[in-house]
Amino acid sequence: MEKDADGFYTPVEGGAAPAAGSAQPGPNADLIKSTFEVTVTLADQQADPDSPLFSAKTFEELGLHQDLLKGIYDMGFSKPSKIQERALPLLLSNPPTNMIGQSQSGTGKTAAFVLTMLSRIDFTKNTTQALCLAPSRELARQIMSVVVSMGKFTAVQTEYAIKDNLARDSGPITAHIVVGTPGTMTDLMRKRIIDVADIKVFVLDEADNMLDQDGLGDQTLRVKNMLPRDHPVQILLFSATFPDHVRSFASKFAPGSNKIELQKEELSVAGIRQFYMDCRNEEHKYDILVRLYALLTVGQSIIFCQHKHTADRISARMSAEGHKVASLHGAKDPAERDAIIDNFRDGREKVLITTNVIARGIDILQVNMVVNYDLPLMYERGSGGGGAGGALDKPDIETYIHRIGRTGRFGRRGISINFVHDKKTWLQMEQIEKATSRKIMRIETNDVDEMEEKMKNALK
Numbered sequence: 001m002e003k004d005a006d007g008f009y010t011p012v013e014g015g016a017a018p019a020a021g022s023a024q025p026g027p028n029a030d031l032i033k034s035t036f037e038v039t040v041t042l043a044d045q046q047a048d049p050d051s052p053l054f055s056a057k058t059f060e061e062l063g064l065h066q067d068l069l070k071g072i073y074d075m076g077f078s079k080p081s082k083i084q085e086r087a088l089p090l091l092l093s094n095p096p097t098n099m100i101g102q103s104q105s106g107t108g109k110t111a112a113f114v115l116t117m118l119s120r121i122d123f124t125k126n127t128t129q130a131l132c133l134a135p136s137r138e139l140a141r142q143i144m145s146v147v148v149s150m151g152k153f154t155a156v157q158t159e160y161a162i163k164d165n166l167a168r169d170s171g172p173i174t175a176h177i178v179v180g181t182p183g184t185m186t187d188l189m190r191k192r193i194i195d196v197a198d199i200k201v202f203v204l205d206e207a208d209n210m211l212d213q214d215g216l217g218d219q220t221l222r223v224k225n226m227l228p229r230d231h232p233v234q235i236l237l238f239s240a241t242f243p244d245h246v247r248s249f250a251s252k253f254a255p256g257s258n259k260i261e262l263q264k265e266e267l268s269v270a271g272i273r274q275f276y277m278d279c280r281n282e283e284h285k286y287d288i289l290v291r292l293y294a295l296l297t298v299g300q301s302i303i304f305c306q307h308k309h310t311a312d313r314i315s316a317r318m319s320a321e322g323h324k325v326a327s328l329h330g331a332k333d334p335a336e337r338d339a340i341i342d343n344f345r346d347g348r349e350k351v352l353i354t355t356n357v358i359a360r361g362i363d364i365l366q367v368n369m370v371v372n373y374d375l376p377l378m379y380e381r382g383s384g385g386g387g388a389g390g391a392l393d394k395p396d397i398e399t400y401i402h403r404i405g406r407t408g409r410f411g412r413r414g415i416s417i418n419f420v421h422d423k424k425t426w427l428q429m430e431q432i433e434k435a436t437s438r439k440i441m442r443i444e445t446n447d448v449d450e451m452e453e454k455m456k457n458a459l460k
């Protein structure tokens, strides 16, 4: 095997073993472009065929196993969403074909890849057959809950590859599906606690983030390079965003993929109404947030800050002033992180102040408001994102799209509010508006009634 410039191992010429992930492009490789237009059936004439939730098909027509259909209906799903309808026939066809699947936040990508993993497991074998990686432990835990619910009527065995989950002396993992974060997954594979021999499916959720060379790219590649090479592994990459700089890398990572792509102007969900508030300075941002508190707690809200210390500072200050808020970021220990997100998920906490750690994937339907206390910024290459230094003046459009996508899930209404407090942040917001082709409306900061009225109307 030789490693190329991008770090991929490729078989040397004449080598007998196919590379991991060399699932051949099936006859369907270009089908998706030609089947993009769905037919509107009589019963759905009221439905908007362009909606990412609209589907002309039923789950039965997608060729899923009876036990999985039971799981799906048990979860309360009645019809596939557009990404599920379009992706599943391609994902389930044989020979298995890689997939790069893009659709807007909250449109049901998880079910598409979870159903694929579950469909490909041979339940007569107690071996690991599918791996799924996500960028945060919170998202890995959420994906696992979908695996468990959808697989409720199957014999699926599952295990986590997240920090502090396994005892040091735990034996080999024999679970069919392992879901985790790349660092721990690498560790378990290196120590041969996970036996890779029977792995057939490898999924990256939030794939653009997982492949980004400035983020988790190296670790993800390490996992991929440990996959078996004596049989094809179906590689599935899913995200709401695939910026240009990772697209070609993604195509190489998942060669011969079927591709489902969004146009640039379709990236964010139309049901999320976007606002901004003019603040005078940093201190004024805090005052406005406190004034918003009554509205923040009508449903549930997530407040995004650039730094962990800002999240901690705001939450400590608000708590001291009698408001009930929680803060969550990567510097907290794993058990505490689990307790905080579980409390928020169950509605025991209404306001979560956080960093980009939960900007992606987290699905909590009651969240109806997202506040960008600080706008998301790009980081210098090599600074690793999230650190204290290295932030550039450029907004991070992808992170913005994911952050606001924590509300407005699966056709629900939601609102997002950006705090802008100087020329720089104003210009950054303008760039976001342009890049996402969505209008961001002003809310008067001094008029609480107008603020309340606009927000209530947006959520109607």
Ligand SMILES: Nc1ncnc2c1ncn2[C@@H]1O[C@H](COP(=O)(O)OP(=O)(O)OP(=O)(O)O)[C@@H](O)[C@H]1O
Binding pocket: 076, 077, 078, 079, 080, 081, 084, 103, 104, 105, 106, 107, 108, 109, 110, 111, 239, 240, 360, 361, 362, 363, 365, 405, 409, 410
């Ligand atoms: N066919 C369906 N019918 C009803 N609800 C569904 C269906 N598919 C998914 N959902 C629900 O929609 C919500 C969003 O799904 P999911 O979290 O998979 O979105 P996503 O596309 O992965 O979003 P993101 O890009 O933010 O990760 C979940 O609560 C899920 O249970």
